[in-house]
Amino acid sequence: MIIEHPYLIFLGDVPDALAAKTGLGIVDWRPEWCLGQFRLDGCQADANIPELSIAEAKEKGVKTMVVGAVNAGGVLPDHWVKPIVEALDAGLNVATGLHSRLSSIPEIKAAAEKSGAKLHDVRFSDERFATGKGDKRPGKRLLAVGTDCSVGKKYTALALEREMRERGMDADFRATGQTGVFISGRGVAIDAVVADFISGAVEWISPAADPNHWDLIEGQGSLFHPSFAGVSLGLLHGAQPDAFVVCHEPTRTTMRGVKHPLPSIQEVIDMTIALGSRTNPGIKCTGIAVNTAKLGEDEARSMLADLAREYGVPATDPIRFGVTELVDALADI
Template sequence: MSISKPYLLFLGDVKDELAAKTAHGVLDWRPEWCLGQITLPGCKAHTTLSEMSLTDATEAGAKTMVIGCVNAGGVLPDHWIETIVDALNHGLDIAAGLHIELGSIPAIAEAAAKNNRKLHDLRFTDLTFPTGKGDKRSGKRLLTVGTDCSVGKKYSALALQKGLADRNISSDFCATGQTGILIAERGVAIDSVVSDFISGAAEHISPATKDDHWDVIEGQGALHHPSFASVSLGLLHGSQPDAFVVCHEPTRSTMRGVSAPIPSIQDVIDLTIQLGRLTNPDIRCVGLAINTMMLSENHAKNLIEELGEAHKLPATDPVRFGTDPIIDHICAEFKLV
């Protein structure tokens, strides 16, 4: 995938920072690609980038406006269309991870054609996938799973892959969502795949490889989430993980967008092993990734220590405190050093 850079990040008028996780993700992992942000009145999310008008952005060299925010269901609010059309008229390409194709909206399609601009639909692909087969594949795989959606599965996967690479362990990050695809410039938005073919798509993005190579696969949804469990299950079966890391945000009492309570970490470990054994009987949990963004440093460290001891597993906040405890455990478990 080739998207012209640098990016202007569009945050719309979303009501919290989690809704702008695409913008934050791209900025955090590819800051050199990001030039500025643009928001609409009432927006409650902000990055560390300067606010720019479309004119300012194009004069500064921006090439693509990335829709860096999402709504439930990946829909495009009608009142965002005007800004997207205006961006096209200013000579910018558009990249979005919506569940509808940008070109299906007449005003956007007409502006793109008139200005000879590209529309990048990150959730759509020309690839077709077979149904999953579950046959044992060579190589090693690690999947991040969660007690909820939007708890840090992508950040944890990126940090863990970097941790492996820093120790000269052959590894790749496998993107399964629109933000990961923007960061890695490859991957499949797994939640846009027809359900019969999700496990086949997961097999496609983490194919057979060398025995000593690790694919670190970005998790999606949560097995206990009423809205997204089906995607999580297909990804689990197709990924065939040898190892998984449980990602958890400790300040929530209910799952995002629903009234269902947050499951315990142990419940997630047990269910992941029970269901994952269908395609990998040797699946095991190798650590806990605790998202402590909302906690003070002392509180975060104390909680991480407490959870690690309670589950007899290495625990860390991979972004805040690094991945060494989990990488050390993986190296010991799989005799990598």
């Protein structure tokens, strides 16, 4: 799935920034792709980019309108159909991460057929994957893994891509979740793939590359999460990473959505190596990324120093303190 940029970010009329976090995430990481936002009356989210009408967006060269907001339930509100149809009529593609397909709405389907614009439902995969083969392929790969869901795996991989590109390294973020797909303009929401093809889909997302090329692969879930560990393991086997960074949120007490305690960072390192060595015997942990947003700066720095000492790898908050040392640690791979 390739989503053409530049984008117009549609934020609807959502009541807060949280409901627009997909759109805001795209603007954070790809400001140069986001020519403007399109909001309905009453929208309480703001990406702080120019307000554009659909006609203005078309004129400025926008290729795709991305629905970067969700309302409760992840369904498309009836009153969002009209602006989507307008975008299609203007020849813009439309992309969403909603739980139902855009083409299931007759007006939208008809408008897309008429204008020839593309509909992208990133939660659905129409690609036919092969089953994973597990053969070692050329190129270097880093996977962001986690002690839980939503602990900064995507942001860590994106921060690494940014830093590595600034250093002139050949590096690509590889998306495995819907927001990541919008940010990179390609990829697959791996949790939407049929179970038999998880690792095969990841092999497709991160294909053979030049020996010095780095793929920075977005992880999903956790090997310890009772709901999603199967996705995490298929992703690990398909990614066959040379290096992994463990992402962690230190104030969380139970895993997201269930009653289970978080695993320790050591447990995650040990299990990731035990399982990941099946498709890459050289796998190793090269860093720890902690979301310290809920900690004061002194407390955060002290925790990171302790973790770096305990585990013998760099520990940082990628957003707060950068990823210089995480990239340095990849030099000898």
